[in-house]
Amino acid sequence: HRYGAKLYVAANILIKDQEIDRAVERITGWIKAGIDGLIVQDLGLYHILRKTFPTLEIHSSTQMFIHGPSGVKLLEEDGFDRIVLAPGGTPGG
Numbered sequence: 001h002r003y004g005a006k007l008y009v010a011a012n013i014l015i016k017d018q019e020i021d022r023a024v025e026r027i028t029g030w031i032k033a034g035i036d037g038l039i040v041q042d043l044g045l046y047h048i049l050r051k052t053f054p055t056l057e058i059h060s061s062t063q064m065f066i067h068g069p070s071g072v073k074l075l076e077e078d079g080f081d082r083i084v085l086a087p088g089g090t091p092g093g
Contacts, residue, residue: 011041
C-alpha cells in the first residue's frame, strides 16, 4: 500500500469441491494481511466469498470470458464490484 496503491489478489482458478475450504482459508489470510480486494474466475467461489466476506471488493476475471452486455448484466446483478471483459470481445456484444 505504499504510495497509496491498492493491492488486489488474482484468484484466476476454478476450484474443485474438495479445495473450497483450503481456498477460503488462504483468502482469509490474504484479507487479514490487508488486501483491498480479489479478482476471481470461479463463480461458485465468488458466491461463497460474497456470503463470508460481504464487504470484500470482488472483481470478475477476464478468465470468466464475459464478452458482452448480457454477461455484464448477469455479473452486475450478482453483485460483482467490477466486471472485466475478456480480451477480444466486441463492444455492444
